[in-house]
Structure formats: C-alpha cells, structure tokens
Amino acid sequence: MRESIGRNNIFVFTGPDGSGRKSVAEAVGQTFGMEKVVSFVTRSPRPGEVNGHDYHFITHEKYRELELGGEFLESVAIDGHQYGIRSVDIESKLHYRDSVYLILNHEGAGILKNIYGDQVVRLFLYADRRTVEERERKRGLPEETIEKHLSHYDREMSYRFSCEHAFENYDLGQTTFEITNELERYLKRDLVDKD
C-alpha cells in the first residue's frame, strides 16, 4: 500500500475498547497540534464525559435529522446507539490543518479507508482481553458497558492485520513514543530534540 506522506493525513485510532486509543491519541494529537474529529452519538454521556469534547451527544431525533440531511460521512449502530462523523467536520479541519485524527471502531475505520484511500492511516492499538477488562473496571465503567465492550473484543482484534500499523499498549509512555515516531514519518515536523 502506498504511504500518503505529505499533506492531509487522516489518522484513525482503532482497536478494542480499553486498549488505550483515546489516551494515546490525545497525547499524540497534542504533540503535533492535531485536532480530533468529534463523533455524534445518541447515547447519554458517562460521568466525566464532556459534550463537544468526547462526543456531540444528541437525541435520536436530531441524529435522524442530520442523517436524512446527508450530513454523515459514516454512520454505524453499536449496541443500540448511533455513532457518526460529519463530512463537514473532517473537510473543514483539513482546510486549515495538514492532519486530523479520529477514534473509531473497525467499521468506521474501514469506511473512511474506502472513502479517502491512502490519506487514511489506521493505527491499531491492542492489549490482551484481561488487561482491557481490568482497565475498564478500574475506570469505573458499569458492568453492562464492560460486558458490551468485551463482546466486541474478538471482532475488533481481527481487524489488526487490515491496519497500516499496530501497537501493543502496555506501557503508555512507550506506546505514545512509538506512535509519535511513526506519525513523524508522515507529518515531517522535524521533531528532534535540539538540546
């Protein structure tokens, strides 16, 4: 597969829930001054989640309205909730930046890849099932949510070999370092330690 080195990279963090996609993506995003494209979702916010930062939390009615208006580039149903990315949110960010990132399940990652081709770089993060379960429990997620997330574990893991890059995430600092180095190859920001 041809690498899209240069302008307009769309980095998609994917992998099982609890693998650390959000933690790593936010750290790497900050390093490169790269913005996240925030998804729209019909589920309620969890404790600590911030509207407009974690998701745009909207009603089913509003979601349907946006969908009928053709606003979503991709729209998927997961565990009875709708998740979607608006085309305008990707396009407008790429208008004034050379890159954006998103955190999506395998379906969303595949849809974006089909649409944008080489511009999309899929970064697959993973850890073993017991580790992600422990992380989710430590985070205080409800048992029901943990069970739902784990029910997708095998399917998400099987997407690993479709992705451009895969990273085991046990040591958060090390994973962030490895992914930063990988993205630097695309972004060429000359992130060298000049001290």
Ligand SMILES: Nc1ncnc2c1ncn2[C@@H]1O[C@H](COP(=O)(O)OP(=O)(O)OP(=O)(O)O)[C@@H](O)[C@H]1O
């Ligand atoms: N390498 C790591 N070691 C220990 N804990 C980690 C590591 N990476 C992430 N975590 C923790 O695991 C939890 C899940 O991480 P995070 O939310 O980043 O994952 P995610 O893949 O986006 O999952 P979700 O979709 O459930 O939010 C968080 O509490 C985070 O602080």
Ligand SMILES: Nc1nc2c(ncn2[C@@H]2O[C@H](COP(=O)(O)O)[C@@H](O)[C@H]2O)c(=O)[nH]1
């Ligand atoms: N295909 C898409 N997947 C998305 C989108 N926004 C988030 N996600 C992924 O959904 C699951 C469940 O998320 P949760 O926060 O409700 O636990 C997780 O893998 C997310 O990364 C999207 O717009 N499209």
